[in-house]
Amino acid sequence: MSTDPEKFDSMLLAMAQQHEGGVKDLLDTIVSFLARKTDFFTGGQAGEWETIVKNTFYTHAKKAEEEANKIKKEKQEADKRLKEIQQKKEQERLARDFEPATVKELTDQEAAELQANIEEVKKKETGTGSGDAAAAADVEMADAPEEEDDPKEKGKLKPNSGNGCDLENYRWTQTLEEVELRVPLRQVLRPRDLSVIINKRHLKVGIKGQPFIIDGELDADVKIEESTWVLQDGRNLLVNLEKVNKMNWWGRLVTTDPEISTRKINPEPSNLSDLDGETRGLVEKMMYDQRQKEMGLPTSEEQKKQDVLKKFMEQHPEMDFSKCKFN
Known part of the structure; x- marks a missing residue:
C-alpha cells in the first residue's frame, strides 16, 4: 500500500x-x-x-x-468545556450579586451631618405635601421599563436562571445551541420503562402505560440525530435537544406551555479566548461550518475537496469534466 x-x-x-x-x-x-x-x-x-x-x-x-x-469525542469535549465556562461565569455573577453588604461605622461628625440632612428632608416633605409625592410618582413611572407597556409582552413569564421556564412537571433551560429538559419522576424507573420520542418538531415524554407528561409541538425545529436523553439516578430524566436555528431563543418548550419573555434573557456569552488552542480551533471551525451551511455555502471540508479537484483539472486539461457534478 x-x-x-x-x-x-x-x-x-x-x-x-x-x-x-x-x-x-x-x-x-x-x-x-x-x-x-x-x-x-x-x-x-x-x-x-x-x-x-x-x-x-x-x-x-x-x-x-x-x-x-x-471527531464526536472532540465535539463533546468542546461542548463540555463551553458549559463549564458558562457555569463558572454564572457562579461568578451570582457571587457578585449576593456579595454581603459591608457596615461602615460613622464618626460623631458624620452622624450629626446625616441627622441634619434627615431633618431637612422631613421639613421639605411637610411643606410641600402631595406635590412632591406626585413628582416622585412621575419619576418612577418614567423609569418603568417600556416593555411593560408593550401588549406583546403582557402575560409572559420571566425566564428562569437558565433562560427557560420552571413548570409544574418539568423544568427547561436553553442556550443558543441547545435546549435542556429535566423531568423529575415520582418513582425509581429503568430506561425501558420510559417512552421518549423526539421528532423534528414534536416531543413526547412519559412513562409507558401512562399518559404522556409532554406531548406537543416544539417551539422550533431540532436535529433528531444530535438530540439525546438519559435517565439519571432512576428518578430524573434529562433530554438534550439540539437546535436547528442557533440564532434564536425559544419562547416556550412546546406550544401548549406558557410563554417566557425572550427580551429578558440575559445570557453569559462564552469567551473563546478562555479555551486552549486545540479546543478553540475546533469550536471556531464548527462555528464557521455552521455559518457556511446556513448561507448555503460549502463547509471547510467541502472547500478543500473542491480545491483538490480544481488543481487536478488544471493539471489535466485534456480530460473532459463537462459532466461532473460539483456538490
Missing part, C-alpha cells in the same frame, strides 16, 4: 464526480476493471479474493469508525 493515502485522492475524486449513482457506481467501475483487466478473481487460490476484499474493507471501515468517534 502507498505510504501516502491521499496520493490518488484527486484522481479518484474526479472519477467519483462522473458517477451519478455515487459510491455504488464507483465501486462497480473499479471491480469491473479488476475483472476485465486483471486476474484478481482468477489468479489466486479459491476464495482468496474474498479474503482480500473483506480484510481491506474491514480495515478501512475500522479506521473510518475510529475517526468518526474521535
Whole structure:
C-alpha cells in the first residue's frame, strides 16, 4: 500500500464526480476493471479474493469508525468545556450579586451631618405635601421599563436562571445551541420503562402505560440525530435537544406551555479566548461550518475537496469534466 493515502485522492475524486449513482457506481467501475483487466478473481487460490476484499474493507471501515468517534469525542469535549465556562461565569455573577453588604461605622461628625440632612428632608416633605409625592410618582413611572407597556409582552413569564421556564412537571433551560429538559419522576424507573420520542418538531415524554407528561409541538425545529436523553439516578430524566436555528431563543418548550419573555434573557456569552488552542480551533471551525451551511455555502471540508479537484483539472486539461457534478 502507498505510504501516502491521499496520493490518488484527486484522481479518484474526479472519477467519483462522473458517477451519478455515487459510491455504488464507483465501486462497480473499479471491480469491473479488476475483472476485465486483471486476474484478481482468477489468479489466486479459491476464495482468496474474498479474503482480500473483506480484510481491506474491514480495515478501512475500522479506521473510518475510529475517526468518526474521535471527531464526536472532540465535539463533546468542546461542548463540555463551553458549559463549564458558562457555569463558572454564572457562579461568578451570582457571587457578585449576593456579595454581603459591608457596615461602615460613622464618626460623631458624620452622624450629626446625616441627622441634619434627615431633618431637612422631613421639613421639605411637610411643606410641600402631595406635590412632591406626585413628582416622585412621575419619576418612577418614567423609569418603568417600556416593555411593560408593550401588549406583546403582557402575560409572559420571566425566564428562569437558565433562560427557560420552571413548570409544574418539568423544568427547561436553553442556550443558543441547545435546549435542556429535566423531568423529575415520582418513582425509581429503568430506561425501558420510559417512552421518549423526539421528532423534528414534536416531543413526547412519559412513562409507558401512562399518559404522556409532554406531548406537543416544539417551539422550533431540532436535529433528531444530535438530540439525546438519559435517565439519571432512576428518578430524573434529562433530554438534550439540539437546535436547528442557533440564532434564536425559544419562547416556550412546546406550544401548549406558557410563554417566557425572550427580551429578558440575559445570557453569559462564552469567551473563546478562555479555551486552549486545540479546543478553540475546533469550536471556531464548527462555528464557521455552521455559518457556511446556513448561507448555503460549502463547509471547510467541502472547500478543500473542491480545491483538490480544481488543481487536478488544471493539471489535466485534456480530460473532459463537462459532466461532473460539483456538490
